[in-house]
Amino acid sequence: xxxxxxxxxxxxxxxxxxTYQIMDQHHEYVRRKVPAINALLNKAIKQIAQxxxxxxxxxxxxxxxxEELLEHLDEExxxxxxxxxxxxxxxKLNTEIALPHLINAxxxxxxxxNDHLNVRQQMARIRLLCADFDAPRDAPEAFVRACIMxxxxxxxxxxxxxxxxxxxxxxxxxLETELKK
Numbered sequence: 001x002x003x004x005x006x007x008x009x010x011x012x013x014x015x016x017x018x019t020y021q022i023m024d025q026h027h028e029y030v031r032r033k034v035p036a037i038n039a040l041l042n043k044a045i046k047q048i049a050q051x052x053x054x055x056x057x058x059x060x061x062x063x064x065x066x067e068e069l070l071e072h073l074d075e076e077x078x079x080x081x082x083x084x085x086x087x088x089x090x091x092k093l094n095t096e097i098a099l100p101h102l103i104n105a106x107x108x109x110x111x112x113x114n115d116h117l118n119v120r121q122q123m124a125r126i127r128l129l130c131a132d133f134d135a136p137r138d139a140p141e142a143f144v145r146a147c148i149m150x151x152x153x154x155x156x157x158x159x160x161x162x163x164x165x166x167x168x169x170x171x172x173x174x175l176e177t178e179l180k181k
Contacts (some may be wrong), residue, residue, distance in 0.1 A: 016089070030070070030156075037146055040149065041055070058130060068118075076164075097180070104176060112169070113169070123157060127154065133154075
C-alpha cells in the first residue's frame, strides 16, 4: 500500500461489520466511479484532435479493469460474503453452521486475493501511463478531472483490498476453523 493511505482501526469490528462496510462503502464507490471515470476518459479523447496513444491505452486499460472489478464485486457478494455473514451469525448465536455451498472459504479467498493482485498491477500500469495521475498542463479538462478521480479511485481501492486481504479474509479463515471444531 502507498504510505499516504490512512487505515482506520478495525480491531473492534466483527467480520460482518467489515463485510457490510466493504459492500456499502467500497463496492458502491467502485460501482459509481467506474462509469464516471470511463465517461471522462471518453470525453478527454474526444476533446483532443489526435488523441495521444497513452490516453487511448489508459482508457482501454481502465475500461478492462472496471469490467473485471464489477464482476469481482458480484462474485464476492454472491459467493464469499454470504458465507462470511453465515459464519458470523453462527458465532454470535452460538449455533452450528449449516453446510454451505462453500465447503470452506480458502479456495474462493485465494481466488479473490489473486484478483486483488491483478487489480493492483493494472492500477500501477494506469498510474504509470498517467504520470502518477499528474495531467499535463495542456491536457483537456476532462483528462485533468479523470486523473484526479483515478488517484482517488486507487486510494479507495487500496484500502478496500487491504481490508479484505489483511483483516477480513484471515479473520474468516480463523473463525471458520473455530466453528468447525
